[in-house]
Amino acid sequence: DIQMTQxxxxxxxxxxxxxxITCRASQDIYDWVAWxxxxxxxxxxxxxxxxxxxxxxxxxxxxGTGFGREFTLTISSLEPEDLATYxxxxxxxxxxxxxxxxxxxx
Amino acid sequence: xxxxxxxxxxxVKPSETLSLTCTVSGASISEGSYHWAWIRQPPGRGLEWIAxxxxxxxxxxxxxxxxxxxxxxxxxxxxxxxxxxxVTAADTATYYxxxxxPDLDYWGQGTLxxxxx
Numbered sequence: 001d002i003q004m005t006q007x008x009x010x011x012x013x014x015x016x017x018x019x020x021i022t023c024r025a026s027q028d029i030y031d032w033v034a035w036x037x038x039x040x041x042x043x044x045x046x047x048x049x050x051x052x053x054x055x056x057x058x059x060x061x062x063x064g065t066g067f068g069r070e071f072t073l074t075i076s077s078l079e080p081e082d083l084a085t086y087x088x089x090x091x092x093x094x095x096x097x098x099x100x101x102x103x104x105x106x
Numbered sequence: 107x108x109x110x111x112x113x114x115x116x117x118v119k120p121s122e123t124l125s126l127t128c129t130v131s132g133a134s135i136s137e138g139s140y141h142w143a144w145i146r147q148p149p150g151r152g153l154e155w156i157a158x159x160x161x162x163x164x165x166x167x168x169x170x171x172x173x174x175x176x177x178x179x180x181x182x183x184x185x186x187x188x189x190x191x192x193v194t195a196a197d198t199a200t201y202y203x204x205x206x207x208p209d210l211d212y213w214g215q216g217t218l219x220x221x222x223x
Contacts, residue, residue, distance in 0.1 A: 001169065034209050036153075043202055043213040044153065055211075087153055091208050094166045098153040 002026050002090050006099025014106060019075045021102045023088035028068050032092035035064055035073045038101075039084045048073065049091075075104070108132040110203050110214035117220050118197075124190040124219055128203030135184045136161050140207035142179060144188045146199040147216075154199075158206050159186055193221045 003026040013019050023033065031051035036044035046055050048064035051071055061076045075082055083106060088099040114126035128142070135142065143158040157177040159165045165177045171190070179186040190197055198221045205212040 032208075036210075043216050044210075045213075046209060046211050049209045049211075089153075089210070094158070095168045096155050096206075096210075098155070101152045 001095055001097060002029060002093060004088050004090050004097055004099040006088055006102060008102060009100060010103040010105060012105050013078050015078055015080060017078045019078055019082075019104055021073045021086055021088075023066075023071045023073075023099045025069045025071070025090055025092075029090050029092035031067050032090060033064070033066065033071045034089045034091055035062075036087045036089065036098075037082075037084045038087065044087060047086075078104070080106075108205065108212045110205065110212055112201060112203050112214045112217040114201075114217060114219065116218060117222060118193055119223050120194055120221055121192055124188075124193050124197060124221070126188045126201055126203075126217065126219070128186050128188075128214060130184045130186075130205075134181075135179065135186065136181045138207070140205050142186045143204050143206040143210065144177060145202045145204060145210070145213075147202070148196075148199045156188065156190075156201075195221050197221050 005024045033051045035048040038044040051066050052064045063074045085101045085103045087101050109131045111129045118124045141158045141160045144156040157167045159177045159179045174191045176189045200216040200218045202216045203214045204210045
């Protein structure tokens with residue numbers, strides 16, 4: 001199984017700050033990575049596919065980069081509605097596994 | 107607009123079988139090259155992919171759960187289902203159903219299942 005190691009587990013930031021979350025895959029997965037946002041009590045929502053493609057309706061303050069084994073999600077100019085937990089997911093092979101999650105707090 | 111809705115008991119006794127159904131609305135479950143998945147999340151913890159079922163037949167399972175899990179699809183009812191046997195407290199989680207193909211792009215709201223006597 002391809003493992004995804006996500007860091008940090010939590011980050012405290014201020015409104016207007018930039019936040020970067022990293023995921024490292026246990027083997028080369030090209031650009032088969034997705035990122036999700038989960039707000040408390042809600043289902044995860046898909047933000048980014050293919051490492052860098054923003055879903056329709058997702059703010060341009062979110063950006064995804066990476067290829068191979070290392071991937072990042074950056075939230076620029078943090079806003080209050082960005083407070084959530086973020087997960088990466090490898091979509092290269094089954095079983096599809098998620099990173100451990102990063103909680104973004106103020 | 108595609109919608110998914112989980113249903114099933116909110117409480118299951120240890121050693122019994124947990125059974126959940128996901129009803130898909132807004133589109134036929136047979137349309138497109140999609141498969142359909144279950145994911146769970148224990149309270150306060152991360153996401154765990156459980157299994158996926160293919161419309162054409164066949165299924166894939168998380169190896170950690172494979173011996174206790176069965177996923178099935180009923181295209182006539184536009185539903186797919188999950189069974190987890192011999193449950194323990196470790197199976198207490200919010201269970202989500204989702205469309206998978208290749209991204210998990212549509213999710214149900216989730217249903218909390220507690221395992222307790």
